[in-house]
Amino acid sequence: MQREELERYAETKQQFLDSFKHHILVCAGLGCLHNDEIIKALRQEIALQGLEQQVLVRKAGCMGLCALGPVVLILPGEISYQTVSPHDAAEIIAALGKEPVQPLLIPPDLPFFTRQHKNVLALSGRIDPESIDEYLAAGGYAATLTAITEMRPGEIIRQVQESGLRGRGGAGYPTGLKWSTVAKADGAKKYVVCNADEGDPGAFMDRSVLESTPHAVLEGMIIAAYAVGATSGYMYVRAEYPLAVQRLKLAIREAEHRNLLGHAICGAAFDLNIQIRLGAGAFVCGEETALIESIEGRRGIPRPRPPYPAEKGLWGCPTLINNVETYANIPLIINRGPAWFNSLGTEQSKGTKVFALTGKIQHTGLIEVPMGMTLREIVFDIGGGIPGGHAFKAIQTGGPSGGCIPADHLDTPVSYESLSALGSIMGSGGMIVIDETSSMVEIVRYFMQFSMEESCGKCIPCRVGTAQIHGLLQKFCEHRATNADLAALEMLCDLVKSTSLCGLGQAAPNPVLSTLRYFRQEYLDLIADPAHPHLEDAQ
Amino acid sequence: MPCTPPPSPPTDKRWKTIDRAMQRHDYRPDALIETLHAAQEAFGYLDTDTLSYIATRLKVPPSKVYGVTTFYNHFNTKPKGDHTLVVCTGTACHVKGNDRILAWMQEAYDLAPGETTPNNGLSLVEVRCVGACALAPVIIADGTLTGKTGFENTIAIIKEWLGHAA
Numbered sequence: 001m002q003r004e005e006l007e008r009y010a011e012t013k014q015q016f017l018d019s020f021k022h023h024i025l026v027c028a029g030l031g032c033l034h035n036d037e038i039i040k041a042l043r044q045e046i047a048l049q050g051l052e053q054q055v056l057v058r059k060a061g062c063m064g065l066c067a068l069g070p071v072v073l074i075l076p077g078e079i080s081y082q083t084v085s086p087h088d089a090a091e092i093i094a095a096l097g098k099e100p101v102q103p104l105l106i107p108p109d110l111p112f113f114t115r116q117h118k119n120v121l122a123l124s125g126r127i128d129p130e131s132i133d134e135y136l137a138a139g140g141y142a143a144t145l146t147a148i149t150e151m152r153p154g155e156i157i158r159q160v161q162e163s164g165l166r167g168r169g170g171a172g173y174p175t176g177l178k179w180s181t182v183a184k185a186d187g188a189k190k191y192v193v194c195n196a197d198e199g200d201p202g203a204f205m206d207r208s209v210l211e212s213t214p215h216a217v218l219e220g221m222i223i224a225a226y227a228v229g230a231t232s233g234y235m236y237v238r239a240e241y242p243l244a245v246q247r248l249k250l251a252i253r254e255a256e257h258r259n260l261l262g263h264a265i266c267g268a269a270f271d272l273n274i275q276i277r278l279g280a281g282a283f284v285c286g287e288e289t290a291l292i293e294s295i296e297g298r299r300g301i302p303r304p305r306p307p308y309p310a311e312k313g314l315w316g317c318p319t320l321i322n323n324v325e326t327y328a329n330i331p332l333i334i335n336r337g338p339a340w341f342n343s344l345g346t347e348q349s350k351g352t353k354v355f356a357l358t359g360k361i362q363h364t365g366l367i368e369v370p371m372g373m374t375l376r377e378i379v380f381d382i383g384g385g386i387p388g389g390h391a392f393k394a395i396q397t398g399g400p401s402g403g404c405i406p407a408d409h410l411d412t413p414v415s416y417e418s419l420s421a422l423g424s425i426m427g428s429g430g431m432i433v434i435d436e437t438s439s440m441v442e443i444v445r446y447f448m449q450f451s452m453e454e455s456c457g458k459c460i461p462c463r464v465g466t467a468q469i470h471g472l473l474q475k476f477c478e479h480r481a482t483n484a485d486l487a488a489l490e491m492l493c494d495l496v497k498s499t500s501l502c503g504l505g506q507a508a509p510n511p512v513l514s515t516l517r518y519f520r521q522e523y524l525d526l527i528a529d530p531a532h533p534h535l536e537d538a539q
Numbered sequence: 540m541p542c543t544p545p546p547s548p549p550t551d552k553r554w555k556t557i558d559r560a561m562q563r564h565d566y567r568p569d570a571l572i573e574t575l576h577a578a579q580e581a582f583g584y585l586d587t588d589t590l591s592y593i594a595t596r597l598k599v600p601p602s603k604v605y606g607v608t609t610f611y612n613h614f615n616t617k618p619k620g621d622h623t624l625v626v627c628t629g630t631a632c633h634v635k636g637n638d639r640i641l642a643w644m645q646e647a648y649d650l651a652p653g654e655t656t657p658n659n660g661l662s663l664v665e666v667r668c669v670g671a672c673a674l675a676p677v678i679i680a681d682g683t684l685t686g687k688t689g690f691e692n693t694i695a696i697i698k699e700w701l702g703h704a705a
Binding site (some may be wrong): 198239280281300358396430447 | 572628634638
């Protein structure tokens with residue numbers, strides 16, 4: 001029987017791991033440079049000391065505090081070391097079981113660690129992402145076994161609905177509702193797709209999850225496929241994330257090897273094949289209908305909705321498309337129950353959310369917090385505030401589709417509703433902190449340039465509108481704008497927002513609109529003074 | 540209408556990897572992007588001969604192959620230089636000064652993103668975001684990622700690296 005077989009693999013692995021007195025986990029994510037050299041140096045030192053039977057060096061996923069990378073974790077003892085270099089190997093080995101190496105030590109009581117609530121990231125940085133057996137030993141694939149061998153598809157969908165999970169890709173559509181639509185849709189063939197086309201500049205949640213716990217995402221997809229009746233799956237990943245792609249490929253191969261993918265999965269009458277499709281550098285492909293076009297081998301140009309992909313998606317078949325983090329939440333809901341998930345978060349936004357905290361902030365990194373935590377807690381407690389004695393000016397959420405939130409609103413609890421009430425969006429989880437040294441208009445011009453260049457060109461409001469808005473913002477940045485330009489800017493933003501075909505165009509004006517709302521004075525200050533038309537030249 | 544027989548694969552071994560990519564997908568038209576990835580991996584860029592070959596084998600009109608190739612930023616239709624400098628233009632890298640690095644490259648080496656020096660020594664590429672935002676501003680010099688250094692240090696690294704490479 002499959003369950004016993006998997007348990008045997010897990011046990012063998014666990015026994016092997018337990019036979020070592022000390023474990024040294026080295027973050028082998030993209031953000032911790034030279035981790036391979038650190039691993040090599042540690043292993044050499046262990047061999048030199050003859051400690052091969054006592055100390056095990058393991059590759060691990062992201063530990064979160066990327067700002068202090070490369071990060072190394074010593075178990076047992078939960079000792080984290082920062083900015084480790086290969087030269088530190090001897091000292092680290094010598095300190096095992098004794099006083100930690102003080103200069104490298106990350107204080108364990110840092111609010112960065114204590115204020116987080118890790119569910120999706122619980123295994124990130126704790127297991128080797130390239131070993132399915134380590135994932136099994138940590139309780140991995142238990143949810144898949146439970147779902148496939150003990151639950152009916154309808155029951156799984158009901159649990160996901162009861163959990164209150166909403167799409168983590170940005171729009172926040174109720175996941176259970178999407179699943180039930182695909183399950184109910186007519187079609188002999190159905191597909192599940194994982195949207196890992198994380199295109200927002202300044203966001204790396206999906207990259208980290210895929211690099212750290214690729215099997216958790218696969219598990220979510222397998223359970224989803226079983227629940228909606230799909231037999232084929234696609235993982236659409238950015239080509240810009242080679243390490244994530246490499247680990248996913250390996251994970252799929254290992255899962256096939258363990259009969260968790262393929263034919264008659266877990267001994268049930270359920271088949272599923274998952275293939276990887278590489279993106280090719282088009283932001284618009286994060287939009288679900290453009291993503292479908294791209295998987296079908298065409299230019300990533302959105303289709304009008306309806307019909308929604310849940311009814312007519314890939315090759316006209318019902319298709320379930322969820323984001324990486326959404327899928328990674330599924331095994332947790334199955335294992336711990338919908339009531340547990342539902343108890344976390346706010347009234348309408350349940351669970352936890354992973355954010356990538358970047359920009360002008362002390363603790364750049366990957367964090368996971370319960371929905372409802374305030375932006376102030378995220379920026380100042382977990383993030384450690386602004387470095388260099390600078391002042392907080394705004395936090396940008398949702399990338400080029402989101403908005404900038406000023407200091408007055410730092411006490412807002414983070415949820416889908418609260419952020420959209422402020423004129424921003426939750427987005428996929430990128431949070432960029434901006435300090436007083438940056439011009440808001442310049443930042444907005446940067447985002448508009450992004451949207452302009454990434455517009456696919458299908459609909460006129462987006463293709464022409466983003467270019468016109470960008471031109472106007474350029475005039476502001478160069479002190480050439482007039483009051484009429486300000487009026488035109490507002491009119492165009494409204495037009496592009498309300499008439500574009502897809503989310504890219506509809507959301508592209510958000511950075512402008514939110515800054516016009518909170519930082520209007522910066523625009524006014526950039527309007528050329530008619531009394532001194534050549535003020536700039538004179539200076 | 541008579542069908543032109545597919546051209547026989549040229550002798551260069553690299554074509555085999557392209558054939559294998561198409562074969563894996565039973566020469567279905569939806570294998571186009573996957574095949575373009577394989578071809579770019581093999582040759583470094585996608586020239587007209589490669590695109591025509593893929594078009595014929597997958598039975599996709601050449602216009603569509605060209606349309607797809609030029610739609611996606613990742614695909615190049617021109618050869619890269621001997622060395623490649625990639626500058627990340629993600630938001631975190633932008634607020635930490637990579638726009639200044641691009642301006643400096645323009646000034647010092649007369650290179651804009653997407654261009655290659657006349658002697659084919661160096662290509663400058665901008666990417667949207669490599670997701671290593673904690674290391675901002677990030678540059679990738681011939682595949683080696685460097686970051687967390689600030690504008691002055693970053694240009695010093697570029698200069699040193701170009702000293703070795705150019």
